[in-house]
Amino acid sequence: MPNQRLKSARRIVVKVGSNVLTAADGLNLEAVEMLSAQISTLVDHGLEVLFVSSGAMAAGLRKMGMQRRPEEVPQRQALAAMGQSSLMKAYETAFARHGKKVAQILLTGEDLNSRKRYLNARNALNTLLDWQVVPIINENDTVMVEEIKLGDNDNLSAMITLLMDADFLINLTDIDGLYDKDPRRHPDAALIPRVENFKKSIERFAGDIPGALGRGGMLSKIKAAKKITAAGVPMIIARGTQPDILSRLFSGECCGTYFVPRAKRLNSRKCWIAYTLTPKGTLQLDDGAAEAVLHHGKSLLPSGIVAVEGEFGVGAPAALASREGGTIGIGLVNYSAKDIRLIMGSKSGQIKERLGTKPYDEVIHRDNLVITEAC
Known part of the structure; x- marks a missing residue:
């Protein structure tokens, strides 16, 4: 081979x-x-x-x-x-x-x-x-x-x-x-x-x-x-x-x-996200969100986030972690760490109510997310 x-x-x-x-x-x-x-x-x-x-x-x-x-x-x-x-x-x-x-x-x-x-x-x-x-x-x-x-x-x-x-x-x-x-x-x-x-x-x-x-x-x-x-x-x-x-x-x-x-x-772009960028923070996911992004090809919604570590802005790379603490992926965020803390645990329909605006439904879109757990 x-x-x-x-x-x-x-x-x-x-x-x-x-x-x-x-x-x-x-x-x-x-x-x-x-x-x-x-x-x-x-x-x-x-x-x-x-x-x-x-x-x-x-x-x-x-x-x-x-x-x-x-x-x-x-x-x-x-x-x-x-x-x-x-x-x-x-x-x-x-x-x-x-x-x-x-x-x-x-x-x-x-x-x-x-x-x-x-x-x-x-x-x-x-x-x-x-x-x-x-x-x-x-x-x-x-x-x-x-x-x-x-x-x-x-x-x-x-x-x-x-x-x-x-x-x-x-x-x-x-x-x-x-x-x-x-x-x-x-x-x-x-x-x-x-x-x-x-x-x-x-x-x-x-x-x-x-x-x-x-x-x-x-x-x-x-x-x-x-x-x-x-x-x-x-x-x-x-x-x-x-x-x-x-x-x-x-x-x-x-x-x-x-x-x-x-x-x-x-x-090439997903390689850059996964293996070149240095994460600026970590998003901890509940079991349902981890399952959705790992096995069903879903974007990361605010409802599945239970904790945010670090301070970062819009577009920054962030690691995704399961409840056990293991890193399962990395992605580019649509919201800052400050705003994610305000909307985590909520449904996408509640984002505007909490922030006053809703530019995106997803915290990380699937196109900007790479699963690395198998590594």
Whole structure:
């Protein structure tokens, strides 16, 4: 099945982690050359490739002779700025050997939370792909603060996959895939070749396999896989240091761990709502409302809301929670948190009586609501 999905793919995202791209004396130029050559071959065969590359901060660390990432945010930002220039210079040189041009794209969470900036980023990336330029994408660590950070490049690669309606995400790391325990410490660790659902044991396995240089370990890769497979897109985790790993995958060889996608694919706008936006608050639903939105495709009416957490305005993303407290979805609200508190528990016909106006019957229309419980 992964072989068929790869063969039919027209647009893919390749993500490579810091541990693949760094050597004791700086950037692993051999890895840079190898990946550039393989991606160039895929482009020559008509594939559109978006390349999410870690390594900037790790390269900066090596430049400064530092052994680990500092705790202070300004120092991390400075290291990322130093390392990003080295990273792009290496890629530009390597891709040029194969007749390919590259472009640097640096993003923050703020860029992807704004619908206008989200669409602008997509338009720019589509233009680069039309020109057969390889976009090399990273988080803008130099200006990153808690409020706008994406978290890690595993999450960024999932967001780019959804942003660009890509057909496949290949996540390259320094081990062969997801194991039942850390293979670097346990010789008897067994590779898990296929994941069809995300049982608690999967996250437990992943939590025991940390990263070294990068922010994300195996757990962040599992979270990325949950996002995109829930949206109907498959993902593979494989070892990026294997010779010709991308070529081997596309030739049909089974490598790494394959994450099976949900059968029905979400459209681009619903992907943005569900997996890119950060909820500004939470609406707690009664059992009837939870059943209606989960299983009957209904909009969320004020009568089914029993509590509101947070302060937010009209159009903001809000999480939907069941009485047990579990998140079941996310949607864009038609009313502010203040007004929802005034109308919650009431019927739609009572909205005007309570607010003096009634622009909408629904607190969240079904078109602006995405169920995420299965994730």
